[in-house]
Amino acid sequence: MPWTPLFFKLDGKKVFILGSGEVATRRAIRFREAGAKVTICGDNIQPHLKKIGIIYKPLEEMEKLIKWADIIVTASGDPTLNEKAASLASGKLLNRADKPQDGNLIVPITFSTDDVEIAISTHGKSPIMARVIRDKIKNLITEDDILQIRLQDYARRKLKKTIQDQKTRRRILYNLSKDDKIQAHLKNRNLEGAKKYVDSLLEHVGVS
Numbered sequence: 001m002p003w004t005p006l007f008f009k010l011d012g013k014k015v016f017i018l019g020s021g022e023v024a025t026r027r028a029i030r031f032r033e034a035g036a037k038v039t040i041c042g043d044n045i046q047p048h049l050k051k052i053g054i055i056y057k058p059l060e061e062m063e064k065l066i067k068w069a070d071i072i073v074t075a076s077g078d079p080t081l082n083e084k085a086a087s088l089a090s091g092k093l094l095n096r097a098d099k100p101q102d103g104n105l106i107v108p109i110t111f112s113t114d115d116v117e118i119a120i121s122t123h124g125k126s127p128i129m130a131r132v133i134r135d136k137i138k139n140l141i142t143e144d145d146i147l148q149i150r151l152q153d154y155a156r157r158k159l160k161k162t163i164q165d166q167k168t169r170r171r172i173l174y175n176l177s178k179d180d181k182i183q184a185h186l187k188n189r190n191l192e193g194a195k196k197y198v199d200s201l202l203e204h205v206g207v208s
């Protein structure tokens, strides 16, 4: 399988989107919300996109814009035009919304909270099923899991400051993740109590 999932920091990245229909608009909003500089070529200019800083350019500038961009999205309804843009984008990050297997970037369906982010792809086989599976997984994540993430974050920050050896930090963190008293605190939604208990445990190993 030539694909691997990654989380990519889009802040400041330059994105060129060909097309201005449903899919192009969805991509533009998603990339813009992640902090990218987004330019679109298309005939369906939408004022609300301009308001969030998405720039519209005429199709004649496509070649120049593809050179400028870090990421190119082909999402027009014209297969020949999409093909042309894709060939100009050779060597760059390319999302073929129209022909996924010919690009090198797939936009997965996601679900995120402050603490966890989940992305699902069916390798372009069924976006509808990607959504169904995303919703199933979403329902499996409990409040305990979220609190446990916050507690691990608390403990590992503390450990990183005081314990040099990563393998030792790892062992302690695994133990904390299985600790019955921590789990009881988290069941009672008592994150502060769990943190205090972690503080007391860490004091025993010389971490304060």
Ligand SMILES: C[C@@]1(CC(=O)O)c2cc3[nH]c(cc4nc(cc5[nH]c(cc(n2)[C@H]1CCC(=O)O)[C@@](C)(CC(=O)O)[C@@H]5CCC(=O)O)C(CC(=O)O)=C4CCC(=O)O)c(CCC(=O)O)c3CC(=O)O
Residues within 6 Å of the ligand: 026, 027, 095, 096, 097, 098, 099, 100, 105, 106, 107, 108, 109, 120, 121, 122, 123, 124, 125, 126, 127, 128, 130, 131
């Ligand atoms: C490869 C990918 C493009 C990429 O990487 O950019 C891709 C490709 C294609 N989708 C097509 C069709 C549909 N896509 C949707 C919906 C979504 N599609 C999304 C992602 C992706 N779609 C990527 C792969 C994700 C994966 O790997 O699973 C979602 C998850 C995210 C998003 O788009 O933001 C979003 C859910 C949004 C939500 O639910 O919130 C629906 C449903 C609907 O519209 O209601 C339909 C109609 C039903 C159907 O066709 O299944 C066609 C045309 C096929 C044809 O010609 O008939 C192609 C091209 C092709 O397959 O050739």
Ligand SMILES: NC(=O)C1=CN([C@@H]2O[C@H](COP(=O)(O)OP(=O)(O)OC[C@H]3O[C@@H](n4cnc5c(N)ncnc54)[C@H](O)[C@@H]3O)[C@@H](O)[C@H]2O)C=CC1
Residues within 6 Å of the ligand: 019, 020, 021, 022, 023, 024, 041, 042, 043, 044, 059, 075, 076, 077, 078, 081, 097, 098, 099, 127
């Ligand atoms: N990734 C995804 O989730 C999906 C991908 N698709 C694929 O993406 C393509 C676009 O889908 P939608 O946005 O739903 O279609 P749409 O019909 O809403 O938009 C197509 C856009 O392309 C523009 N366009 C068409 N021919 C053009 C030309 N010669 N020059 C300039 N602009 C031109 C149209 O003006 C329009 O803005 C589809 O052809 C399909 O292959 C379709 C549905 C979902």
